[in-house]
Every structure is written in structure tokens, then in C-alpha cells.
Amino acid sequence: MKKIISLISLLLSTVSVAHDDSNSDKKVFSEVVVTESVSMLQGTGGNIGLLKGEDGLLIIDDDYKVNVGALEKVLDRKEGKPRFIINTHWHHDHTGGNEHLGEYVTIIAHDNVRKRLSTAQEIKFFGMKIQASEKPALPVVTFDSSLSLHFNGQELKVVHYPNGHTDGDSIVMIQPANVVHMGDHFFSGKFPFVDSESGGDVMGMIKNIKTVITTLNSEVKVIPGHGPLSTLTDLKDYSHMLETTSAIVKEALDEGMSLQQIQAKGFPGRWKSWGEGFIDEKKWIKMVYISLKAGEHS
Numbered sequence: 669m670k671k672i673i674s675l676i677s678l679l680l681s682t683v684s685v686a687h688d689d690s691n692s693d694k695k696v697f698s699e700v701v702v703t704e705s706v707s708m709l710q711g712t713g714g715n716i717g718l719l720k721g722e723d724g725l726l727i728i729d730d731d732y733k734v735n736v737g738a739l740e741k742v743l744d745r746k747e748g749k750p751r752f753i754i755n756t757h758w759h760h761d762h763t764g765g766n767e768h769l770g771e772y773v774t775i776i777a778h779d780n781v782r783k784r785l786s787t788a789q790e791i792k793f794f795g796m797k798i799q800a801s802e803k804p805a806l807p808v809v810t811f812d813s814s815l816s817l818h819f820n821g822q823e824l825k826v827v828h829y830p831n832g833h834t835d836g837d838s839i840v841m842i843q844p845a846n847v848v849h850m851g852d853h854f855f856s857g858k859f860p861f862v863d864s865e866s867g868g869d870v871m872g873m874i875k876n877i878k879t880v881i882t883t884l885n886s887e888v889k890v891i892p893g894h895g896p897l898s899t900l901t902d903l904k905d906y907s908h909m910l911e912t913t914s915a916i917v918k919e920a921l922d923e924g925m926s927l928q929q930i931q932a933k934g935f936p937g938r939w940k941s942w943g944e945g946f947i948d949e950k951k952w953i954k955m956v957y958i959s960l961k962a963g964e965h966s
């Protein structure tokens with residue numbers, strides 16, 4: 669009973685944070701200053717990149733739908749309404765604000781983001797069914813491989829990295845600010861979610877991360893899809909984790925072990941802390957397993 673009561677009070681407090689009063693934005697979003705013109709907003713969904721300056725505001729991703737009012741208040745306190753939104757991929761913890769903000773902001777994303785938002789989606793891994801989005805939520809500018817935006821004295825290079833976290837992920841480089849928004853290709857310090865039903869693939873993610881690393885310099889500030897503001901070293905550690913843990917699963921598979929046996933054995937202790945986030949060790953092993961099995965048949 670105690671458990672039920674505390675669950676109810678947790679739900680109620682979540683609702684009040686989401687819909688409430690003038691202070692709700694402060695409760696939902698915290699701001700991390702990245703450079704003079706770039707900030708990172710952390711709410712309850714994916715990290716938002718924010719670029720401000722003489723041309724106005726631009727944001728990269730817009731958190732959950734339930735947080736859009738709080739996000740608008742944060743933006744209002746800056747320089748008013750954003751002119752552009754870049755979506756790194758379709759997941760609703762990154763595009764939830766689209767439906768409301770899309771009424772007056774130009775949304776930009778890869779072709780596959782529009783395709784997936786336009787149609788019903790299913791993420792069986794979490795038992796989730798997602799309805800098609802309303803028209804204002806859909807990106808109006810879409811691209812195939814890359815796009816450049818010239819705004820506030822910066823060039824934002826939006827590059828599609830195929831079949832990593834999903835099939836529609838972009839990574840956004842901002843120069844000369846020397847900031848990169850990685851989207852969900854990067855869960856800093858944690859095992860990532862790889863959405864194989866949306867065309868994601870662990871091996872593709874490893875390849876993409878290695879490619880991105882070759883384009884970055886040691887001073888770059890790295891905004892992950894989830895987790896704290898990071899460095900190139902953090903991204904390299906993550907890349908190393910992806911490769912090493914995937915190799916462990918592959919070796920076990922080659923030895924004839926079942927998924928359950930591999931999960932029961934787990935990883936060496938040094939990888940334990942990576943499983944303390946959204947994706948625990950067992951789920952990560954399953955995702956690697958799914959990608960390896962899919963690779964065998966392709």
C-alpha cells in the first residue's frame with residue numbers, strides 16, 4: 669500500500685511540475701553554458717542545444733510534449749521565439765515540443781525523421797506504440813545527407829549518420845563555436861538505446877561514432893543526447909566501451925552461448941557503471957545481440 673501511495677504522489681508531483689505555474693520552467697529545465705552563444709538545456713528528455721545571437725534563437729531538439737510550456741518560458745526569457753528547430757531524430761523525448769512550436773518555428777530534420785513522425789511507430793523493445801504526429805510537428809525542411817545553416821555568425825553543419833541509433837539521426841557541428849550536438853548516438857557514460865525497429869544498429873553506431881571522432885578536435889565541447897556536457901575524451905571512452913562490450917557479446921555468440929547465458933555471465937566489473945542509466949547491462953547485451961543476429965542475415 670505504501671508503495672502505491674508513493675507512486676501516486678510521484679505521479680501527482682510530476683503532473684504539477686509539468687503543467688504548473690510560472691516557476692515550472694525552472695523546475696523542468698536547467699541550463700549549462702557551453703560557450704558565449706551556445707547553451708545546453710537539460711529537462712527530462714533529450715538534451716537541447718540552444719544557439720543565441722543577433723539573428724535570434726535556434727534550438728536543437730525540443731524535449732517531451734509535456735515540457736513545451738516550460739521550454740517556451742525559458743526561450744522567452746532569452747531572445748523570444750526560436751526561428752529554427754533542428755531535430756536530431758524522431759523519438760518523442762527529442763521532438764515532443766514540435767507539435768506546438770511547429771505552429772510558428774521552421775523545423776529541419778533528415779528525410780526519415782519526417783517519414784517516421786508522419787506514420788505510426790512501434791518500439792517493441794519497450795512495448796511502446798506511438799501514433800502518427802499532427803502536421804505542425806512535421807519537419808518542413810528535410811534533407812538527404814547533409815545541410816548547412818548560417819545563423820548568428822556560425823555555420824551549423826547538420827550531417828546524417830545512417831543506421832546508428834535510428835535510420836534518421838543527424839549530428840550537428842557548430843563552427844567556429846566548436847560545439848557538437850551528438851543526438852542519441854551518444855549517451856555520455858552510459859549504455860545507449862539502439863532502436864533496431866527504426867533502422868538502428870549497434871555496428872552502425874560504432875562505425876558512425878568512430879567517423880565523427882576523426883572530425884573533432886581536442887577542445888570540442890560535446891553535447892550528448894543524454895547525460896552531462898562532455899569532452900572528446902568522454903566520447904572516445906564511449907567509443908571504446910561500444911567496441912569492447914560488443915566484441916564480448918560477439919565472442920560469446922560465436923562460442924554458441926544463448927542470449928540468456930550471455931546476459932547471466934555479464935560484462936567484467938569495469939563496465940558496470942555504464943549500466944546504471946536508462947539501459948542496464950542486460951538490455952544492452954540484448955541490443956548488441958539483436959544487431960549481431962540481424963547482421964548475420966544481411
Ligand SMILES: [Zn+2]
Nearest residue numbers: 757759833852
Ligand atoms: Zn532517441
